[in-house]
Amino acid sequence: MRISEKTSQDGRAPTRPGLSGPAARRLPVPPRERKPALAALAVLLILGGALATTLLVMRSGDRVSAVQITQQVGAGQLIPQSAMQEVQIADTGVDYVPWRFKDQVATTYAAVTLLPGTLLTQRMTATTTDQVGPGKAKVGLSLKAGQMPTDLKWSDIVQVIYVPSAGRGSGSAQQKVLATAARVESASSGRSGGGLVTIVVDTSIAPTIAQYASSGEIALVTLPGVK
Structure with missing residues (x-):
């Protein structure tokens, strides 16, 4: 016994799925191209960032002795040892004056007004001053x-x-x-x-x-x- 196909209401035979239509005309998608060089670069960047973070954490633990000003010293004034104290700070690479040079600092003058709590740098000191200079x-x-x-x-x-x-x-x-x-x-x-x-x-x-x-x-x- 033969089973006849039913026609649609407009008289046309129904289409079989997968045999015609846009899906049948779709081009095959090529496989995604892998780029091992970019993947390796990404891994290197991640490792580099982790290494830099580790170094910063390790450097933050390094402490050095520096000179801190404890009382105001006006610009042009001699910096006395009574206005200095030793403090331990992280080694950040800034040219803070090491505490071992406190005796030399006591023979210099303030290039700018130094306020209490200031960490002394070389640019803040001068070997001469207008206060005790010509005139x-x-x-x-x-x-x-x-x-x-x-x-x-x-x-x-x-x-x-x-x-x-x-x-x-x-x-x-x-x-x-x-x-x-x-x-x-x-x-x-x-x-x-x-x-x-x-x-x-x-x-x-x-x-x-x-x-x-x-x-x-x-x-x-x-x-x-x-x-």
Whole structure:
């Protein structure tokens, strides 16, 4: 017995799947080409990144001794050892001054204002300074109690005042300011309240200050807040 094919409603014989239509006309897809060179490059990049990360972690564990500033040092001022302390930091390749050079640092000047907490680098120091350079002079003073503040210290800014002694008979000499802003280079206080002080002033007034200081007619007044 033969089974006849049913026709569709429009009278055409139904098509068999897989024998005609767009699917039958589709071109075969070629196999994907493998690129071993790119795969190898990707592996190398991954390994390189992992190695770099490992090196950074290992380097972060390396510690070196450096110089840290503990008190403000104005630009042009000598950097004292009392303003330095040793700290341990990671070796990041920055040219921080090693702690073993602290003695050499104490003979240099601040090229910029150094704030507490600053890690010192070589560019922050200078071997010369405008504060003690051409046109400047250091004057040593031996002062008595009452002629200087008891808390006078290095780097203070002071006024240098001429105070005529009571023994001057003419009475024409009057008190006057010889230097409006002299920087204290060093200061040491004695038990009696006086002390030895070295100040930096202009060369034009230095001889006058030295002359008055020899006769005990110099007094220093600090200027708080001035650096």
